[in-house]
Amino acid sequence: MASPARAGSPADSETPVTRPWAGRIYLLVGIVLLGLSLRHAVTGVAPLLSTISADIGMGAVGATILGMLPTIAFGLAGFLTPLVIRKIGLTQTAVLALALGALGTIIRVLGGTEVFLVFGAVALFGMGMGNVVGPPLVKRYFPDRQATAMSLLVLTTQGGATIPAMLAVPLESGGDWRIAVGCWAALMIIAALPWIAAIVRDQRGPVEHAAASAGGPGYGLSALVRNRVSVGAALFYSMAALNTYALLAWLPTIFAAQGQTQAQAATMYSIYTFMTLPMAAITPAIASKLKNPLPFGIFLSLVAAIGYLGILYAPPSTAMVWAFIAGIGGGAFPFAMTMFNLRTRSPAGSAAVTGFALGCGYAVGTVGPFLGGLLSSATGSWDLPLLVFAITAIPMAFGAFLLSHSGVFEDRSLAFGQQRFPGPASQ
Numbered sequence: 001m002a003s004p005a006r007a008g009s010p011a012d013s014e015t016p017v018t019r020p021w022a023g024r025i026y027l028l029v030g031i032v033l034l035g036l037s038l039r040h041a042v043t044g045v046a047p048l049l050s051t052i053s054a055d056i057g058m059g060a061v062g063a064t065i066l067g068m069l070p071t072i073a074f075g076l077a078g079f080l081t082p083l084v085i086r087k088i089g090l091t092q093t094a095v096l097a098l099a100l101g102a103l104g105t106i107i108r109v110l111g112g113t114e115v116f117l118v119f120g121a122v123a124l125f126g127m128g129m130g131n132v133v134g135p136p137l138v139k140r141y142f143p144d145r146q147a148t149a150m151s152l153l154v155l156t157t158q159g160g161a162t163i164p165a166m167l168a169v170p171l172e173s174g175g176d177w178r179i180a181v182g183c184w185a186a187l188m189i190i191a192a193l194p195w196i197a198a199i200v201r202d203q204r205g206p207v208e209h210a211a212a213s214a215g216g217p218g219y220g221l222s223a224l225v226r227n228r229v230s231v232g233a234a235l236f237y238s239m240a241a242l243n244t245y246a247l248l249a250w251l252p253t254i255f256a257a258q259g260q261t262q263a264q265a266a267t268m269y270s271i272y273t274f275m276t277l278p279m280a281a282i283t284p285a286i287a288s289k290l291k292n293p294l295p296f297g298i299f300l301s302l303v304a305a306i307g308y309l310g311i312l313y314a315p316p317s318t319a320m321v322w323a324f325i326a327g328i329g330g331g332a333f334p335f336a337m338t339m340f341n342l343r344t345r346s347p348a349g350s351a352a353v354t355g356f357a358l359g360c361g362y363a364v365g366t367v368g369p370f371l372g373g374l375l376s377s378a379t380g381s382w383d384l385p386l387l388v389f390a391i392t393a394i395p396m397a398f399g400a401f402l403l404s405h406s407g408v409f410e411d412r413s414l415a416f417g418q419q420r421f422p423g424p425a426s427q
Helices: 025-036 046-056 060-088 090-108 113-141 146-173 177-182 184-204 207-212 221-225 228-257 262-274 276-289 294-313 316-342 347-379 383-391 393-404
Strands: none
Touching: 025 113, 025 146, 025 184, 046 060, 046 113, 046 146, 046 177, 060 090, 060 113, 060 347, 090 113, 090 177, 090 184, 113 146, 113 316, 113 347, 146 177, 146 276, 146 316, 177 184, 221 228, 221 347, 228 262, 228 294, 228 316, 228 347, 228 383, 228 393, 262 276, 262 316, 276 294, 276 316, 294 316, 294 383, 294 393, 316 347, 316 393, 347 383, 383 393
16 A cells, blocks of 8 residues: 655656666665664663663662663654654654764763763664654655565664674673764764765755655644544554563563573563564565555454463463464564554654654553563562453554554544545645
C-alpha cells in the first residue's frame, strides 16, 4: 500500500522503472546510518556502567536516573519532534537530531556525574528525535519502496542496539571508557551527511520539490486523540512497550525464580532478545503486502501473551520454546512503525502519528519494569505480573484493530467520522 510519488520527489515518473533506486542510493545509506545511530547511548553504556560509576563517582541515585533517562527522553522527543518538523522541515530535523546526539555523546564523557547525565539526556533526546523522523523520511523519499526502506530502518535500529553492546568492552579494554562511549559521535556525524546533501539538493530543485520537504500541516493534540489511526497506533505501541521493557528488565529473574540456573536463564533471555532481529527483517514486508493487516496485528498482540502463559504454566523443560514464542512478539514494534506510514498519506501525517505513538509508548513503557517489580514484591511470585502482561494483549489487539481498519489518518476522526483534517491528503 505505497503512497503515490509526488511530483518532484525522488520517486517521480522521471525515474526509470528499471532503476528504482537511481538517485536515491545515498538516501538509502542515510536511512541505514540513521538506524545504526539511535541506540548506542543506551546499550553502549550499560556494559561499562560499573567502570563509569567508579570513575566519575556516580552513586545509586545517579545510576537510577541514568536508567530512567532513555524512556523519558524518547517520550519527550516523541511529543515535541513533530512540532520541530513543522517549524524547520523534515530533513532539517533529521540533521538536528543527529547533531544533538553527537554533541551530547561527546560532551557527556568530558565531565563528572552531572555532565554525564545532563548531556546524556541531550544525546538521548536527539536519538528520540531520530526515532520519530525515520518513518516520515521513508515516506518522503521512498514512497514507492516503503517496505524495503522500513525493513532496513527497523533492522539497522536493532543492529544499532546490538553492535554497541557487543563492542563496549573491547573498545574500553583498548583505552579509556570515555573513548568507548564517545567514539559513537563520529557515526552520528557521518549519518548526518546524506541528509545535509538531501537538503542542498532539495533547495536547488524545482519549486514543488523544495516545497515537498517543508514541514507541512500540523496536527494538534486534540486532533490526535480523536483520530482512530493515531489512537490505535498509540494504544498498540504503548502495550508493546509496556511488555517489552518489563520483560527486558525481569525475564532472567523470572526464569531464575522458576528454578533455572543463571546460565539457563541467560540463554532464555538471549533467545527472547535475538528474535527481534528476524522479526525486524520480515515484519515490514509482511505488513506492506497484506490487504488486511489486522490478523497479523492481532497475531503479534497475542503471541507474546501465549509465551508468557507458557512460561508460567508449562513444564520448565520447555522454557526455550516459550521464550522463542514470546520473542516473536518483538515484531510488534516494526509492525507499528510500518503501519504509521501505511495509514498516512503525507510525511506530515506520518510524523504526527509516529510522534504521538512513540511519545505515549515510551511514557507507558517506563511503567513496565516498575509494575512488574511491584506486583512481584506484593505477591511473592511472578505469576500475577505475567498474567497482567498477558492480559495487555486485549487492549493491544484493539489498538491493532483501530490502526488497521480506520482508513487513513488524514481523512477520519474518531469522534466525527466524516471530518477531514487539513493537509495534502484532503486538498
